[in-house]
Amino acid sequence: MSVGLEIESRPSDSPYIERVWRSRSSAVSRMTSIAAAHWDLVFWQHRGQVRVAVQGPESKASPAPVPEDATFFGIVFSLGTSLSRLPLSQLVDGSAEIPGATRRSFWLDGSAWHLPDYGNAESFVRKLVHQDVLARDPVVAAALRGEPAGVSERTVQRRFVTATGLTRGAIRQIGRARQAAVLIADGLPVHQVAYRLGYFDQPHLARSLTRYIGRTATQLRDRDPAEPLSLLYKT
DSSP states (O other), X not given: OOOEXXXXXXXXXXXXXXXXXXXXXXXXXXXXXXXXXXXXXXXXXXXXXXXXXXXXXXXXXXXXXXXXXXXXXXXXXXXXXXXXXXXXXGTTTOEEEEOOOOSSEEEETTEEEEOOOTTSHHHHHHHHHHTTSEEEOXXXXXXXXXXXXXXXXHHHHHHHHHHHSXXXXXXXXXXXXXXXXXXXXXXXXXXXXXXHHTOSSHHHHHHHHHHHTSOOHHHHTOSSOSXXXXXXXXX
């Protein structure tokens, strides 16, 4: 029997979705939740109960409890996508549980929705968009593509915070640290990672890893960590 937190994920062709993931826990009670610029809609089953929550962006790494023998499924939403009635600025480093979930459905924005799964996340999200439950800020989307947004830089910054809960600078720092963690875990020497990603020096990289990933470079190379990490993937 495997021990820990088994995580599987896939990219999506939906402009509203960054990634779709699922996992199962076994004989583990805690993980390190790494910093994330994106928010998730998370579904999990534990001891016959179904729960649903909106997990907000995370500005730093932190420990998080893991229920044993539970199954999880989550949709990571793209930057600039947000729930129409739930400001992400209120969910940074936090979450909001959605009450009343059953094995078949849950309530969101005043309506009942069938529980989605790993294979039909895109169809589910299309329905949310059609019902105006989800929205995507075109200014943020244009800025992320490097295209003119048609507004002032100050307006772009304000729209970023409104749509993502984070500043553009924070999003860049989190993304760079996550990329560094993937490269180090794959075996690239630390000094090469620091140079490739534009860190001032190796101590600068080390501080970033500690803050955003909750690991040192040596710990990232440990293939059997005592405490698993949350979702970390190549972009």
